[in-house]
Amino acid sequence: SxxxxxxxxxxxxxxxxxxxxxCNYTNYSPAYLQWYRQDPGRGPVFLLLIRxxxxxxxxxxxxxxxxxxLKQSLFHITASQPADSATYLCALDSSNTGKLIFGQGxxxxxxx
Amino acid sequence: NxxxxxxxxxxxxxxxxxxxxxxxxxxGHSHVYWYRQLxxxxxxxxxxxxxxxxxxxxxxxxxxxxxxxxxEGPSILRIQQVVRGDSAAYFxxxxxxxxxxxxxxxxxxxxx
Numbered sequence: 001s002x003x004x005x006x007x008x009x010x011x012x013x014x015x016x017x018x019x020x021x022x023c024n025y026t027n028y029s030p031a032y033l034q035w036y037r038q039d040p041g042r043g044p045v046f047l048l049l050i051r052x053x054x055x056x057x058x059x060x061x062x063x064x065x066x067x068x069x070l071k072q073s074l075f076h077i078t079a080s081q082p083a084d085s086a087t088y089l090c091a092l093d094s095s096n097t098g099k100l101i102f103g104q105g106x107x108x109x110x111x112x
Numbered sequence: 113n114x115x116x117x118x119x120x121x122x123x124x125x126x127x128x129x130x131x132x133x134x135x136x137x138x139x140g141h142s143h144v145y146w147y148r149q150l151x152x153x154x155x156x157x158x159x160x161x162x163x164x165x166x167x168x169x170x171x172x173x174x175x176x177x178x179x180x181x182x183x184e185g186p187s188i189l190r191i192q193q194v195v196r197g198d199s200a201a202y203f204x205x206x207x208x209x210x211x212x213x214x215x216x217x218x219x220x221x222x223x224x
Binding site for chain 1 (some may be wrong): 117129143145147153154155156157160168170171205207208211212213214215216217218
């Protein structure tokens with residue numbers, strides 16, 4: 001069956017460290033994968049999109065990798081700050097129509 | 113350019129009543145998506161619409177739920193004869209003909 005999975009346990013790290021979040025999928029062949037941030041009581045906010053022919057993408061302190069062989073994307077936040085505390089969602093488009101399938105999300109807590 | 117707008121932000125209905133959720137996409141966006149987020153669960157795709165057309169409704173429950181995106185005016189998600197299990201946050205997203213989706217703040221539906 002098709003699945004997209006993120007670490008269900010919350011990730012707690014110290015300010016200044018690098019946070020690494022994992023997204024694994026099975027039985028999909030997405031052309032691209034996206035990462036969103038969601039704060040409590042708010043809608044998701046788009047962060048990064050990475051295409052199947054891209055190994056890595058960066059935006060300021062954020063870095064995303066995409067390994068289509070392992071069927072995995074890693075999301076890194078370097079020099080993390082308490083303001084980075086949120087739930088991070090990965091999403092893929094299974095049919096190339098814009099219909100997004102979301103993972104459960106991983107909650108990140110950055111302690112000062 | 114205003115973001116995606118949804119109203120109402122909070123909606124309380126008694127069992128058996130109808131709920132109407134509205135979504136105004138960002139200016140220039142012709143694609144609208146509706147997602148549902150149940151407590152402690154991830155976002156689940158419901159329906160994808162373009163102006164006057166339903167493109168993909170594979171995530172919509174077969175009964176009581178309907179969606180439209182008329183030529184003029186907002187997109188409407190309508191839930192007839194609501195039940196307690198319909199209580200959730202409903203998010204609308206819009207996009208131009210591309211991949212990045214912009215989410216609204218959501219409507220939190222509570223069914224008493």
